[in-house]
Amino acid sequence: MSTNRVAIVEASLDRYLASAPAPLRLLASADPLRPGSRLTAGQALELFEDMALSRALDVAARELKRTDRSYYTISSAGHEANVVLGALLRPTDPCFLHYRSGALMMARARQLPGSDPALDTMLGVCASSDDPVSGGRHKVWGSKAGWVPPQTSTIASHLPKAMGAAFALGRARRMNVDSGVPVSSIVCCSFGDASTNHATALSGLNAGRFAARRGRPAPILWVCEDNGIGISTKTPEGWIQETFEGRSGVPYFLAAGELDEVYDAAAEAVHCCRRQRGPVFLHLKTERLWGHAGSDIETSYRRLEEIEAIEERDPLLAAARRLVTTGAATPAELAAVVARTRERAMAAAEEAAGRPKLATREAVERPLAPWDAAAVRAMAEAPADAAVRSEAFAGALPEQAATPQRRTLAAMINAALHDEMLRHPEILLFGEDVGRKGGVYGVTQGLQRLFGQARCFDTVLDETSILGIAQGAALMGLLPMPEIQYLAYLHNAIDQLRGEACSLQFFSDGQFRNPMVLRIQGLAYQKGFGGHFHNDPSIGALRDIPGLMLAVPARGDDAVRLLRGCVAAAKACGRVVVFVEPIALYHERDLHQPGDGGWLSDYPPPDGSPGSALLPGEVGVHHPDHRDVLIVSYGNGLRLSLRAVERLEREHGVRARVLDLRWLAPLPFEAIERHALGCGGVLVADECRRTAGGVADAVIARLAEADYHRPMRSVRSADCYVPLGPAADLVLLSEDEIVAGAVEAAGRR
Secondary structure (H helix, E strand, O other): OOOHHHHHHHHHHHHHHHHOOOOOOOOOOEEEEEOOOOOEHHHHHHHHHHHHHHHHHHHHHHHHHHHOOOOOOOOOOOOOHHHHHHOOOOOOEEEOOOOOOOHHHHHHHHHOOOOOOHHHHHHHHEEEEOOOOOOOOOOOOOOOOOOOOOOOOOOOOOHHHHHHHHHHHHHHHHOOOOOOOOOOEEEEEEEEEEHOOOHHHHHHHHHHHHHHOOOOOOOOEEEEEEEOEEEOOEEEOHHHHHHHHHOOOOOEEEEEOOHHHHHHHHHHHHHHHHHHHHEEEEEEEEOOOOOOOOOOOOOOOOHHHHHHHHHHOOHHHHHHHHHHHHOOOOHHHHHHHHHHHHHHHHHHHHHHHHOOOOOHHHHHHHOOOOOOHHHHHHHHHOOOOOHHHHHHOOOOHHHHHHOOHOOOOHHHHHHHHHHHHHHHOEEEEEEOOOOOHHHHHOOOOHHHHOOOOOOOEEOOHHHHHHHHHHHHHOOOEEEEEEOOOOOHHHHHOHHHHHHHHHHHHHHHOOOOOOEEEEEEEEOOOOOOOOEEEEEEEEHHHHHOOOOHHHHHHHOHHHHHHHHHHHHHHHHHOOOOOEEEEHHOOOOOOOOOOOOOOOOOOOOOOOOOOOOOOOOOOOEEOOOOOOEEEEEEOHHHHEEEHHHHHHHHHHHHHHOOOEEOOOOEEOOHHHHHHHHOOOOOEEEEEEEEEEEOOOOOOHHHHHHHHHOOOOEEEEEEEEOOOOOOOHHHHHHOOOOHHHHHHHHHHOOOO
């Protein structure tokens, strides 16, 4: 069905160009297509050629698929009206694009000397390793030179980061950080009409409007390419206009009709966005030809008469008629353009089909998780400016603090945040309640006062938007440090990490990156507060994300050194790093007995000394001379394990070594194996849920695969939500369970 409809649409255009009479009067190249229009005859002819090339590439992709030489057939056919945006926007206007953006990309490429958009497109369709965008990892629209970060998400999950990029344009300027684009740039973000119903889309749209209402510049051009259907589900007639027209603070423009009318409406929208430095909504009417993709049997949900009516509204045919009737071109000229673009597309297709593919696992993985240990180490341990620190801390440096209140985990993280923001002026810290309030637990106190609202600010109450701001800010040259208030809240927005942030370097072949350090207040054991949403014992969803780095401190001094390593990993290697802070340990002071101060620590100064930062693989070892059993743990489990050590020796004669993982992704397997070989057995004390919520499965599996034949056990929290009040103790990992598990792993009864 699809191939036949393709041939029918092509034949319809050919018949018109073969039979249409030549115009009585030809326009000069500089003449407007109609009186008062911004579109000239010369520009219109270029737009038609770009539309025709996009269409020809869609046809070529289907032909290659028919002969089993390509892998992608979602086409731009019917959406060619977006060509006007490719011509109107500047190459320095970042674009986050819908997957039907072929014509836009052809027109944008005209502004990039030396580019070959036909071959580039077909290399992506064929998944060739020569593809200059993704290196053969996916068919995406993208261009480093043209400021088009590739988007693999097709259901609106790119909207929040597009908004974040627009928001960060002005923020970078205020912070004297080079964003890589002129201050007059705007951001363009396109999406389909069906996608506007997605919660992620609404998050991005709302955040942009919220920023504008708060007086924060966010020049973003929202482009809804409305073809009236999402795969097989129709959008109600008038839905987009009813939903988005008349919203305060977001001017609405409708682009429909003839090519010059669409061009003029889009030009107004672009000019408005650039002038007002705020969000603008462009409603671009389009059609969808040939179904959702090559495998889509459109007649299963659309009547043939409906399909034929859509084909009669083919925008390429309409543009040809408009150019001929206005005198911008003769039918013969346009027929020559069509023939030339078809030949060019098929030549590119044949060339791309013979190009190499990714051939090894190493080649596929290469851009996923770049790592330069030497660069990270040098950055993390670089000494801070003593005079700057003394002034910022008003002479009371954290390493000189003597009172317990200044040496808790929360206080240590607070001081480390001060230091890192002093050392790295491009850091932005933001989230819910982090500014004036200083965080729910006081961890960000004083940061806004010292660094101002440009660098420490409160956001809209929406985790998706927070992570969108982070991605966009990172693309604009900033180093974002967003905060998610509780671990359970992350699950509302985790695809912004999984599908977007952590995939960017992979799907752009390392050309784009969005480094960040995401701070999450999490884990369990809070007393007298919370229930599940404030006591979430599960990091499994984070560990499942390819390329993500995950650090969990337990003690204050470790937290400081880990945070330095996290910031350096993000800045030097472009990594996405998550730093989970155990809430229950924030203000803990004691370890064994009230008043013993065993959980307080001294602040490691950023003086450049070796060991002043921690990198992946660097674990903490307590009681290294004990050999009966190795207890592997992290976070709250570390404190429980250290308490259990005394009981084990006193009550059972078992001398336990404790290994603090610190890094949960990547796990420090080499250190685990090394210390396991020095002990009579291994116990993993995992505070997270029993069923893949933590790390126990991975640690035990690795030891088993390494032929570790001594006893291995694990104790974990129940596979259950955490209830409110004392009942929480019934489902969380306990000290008693650690003692019993360690005795068993040590081979004692």
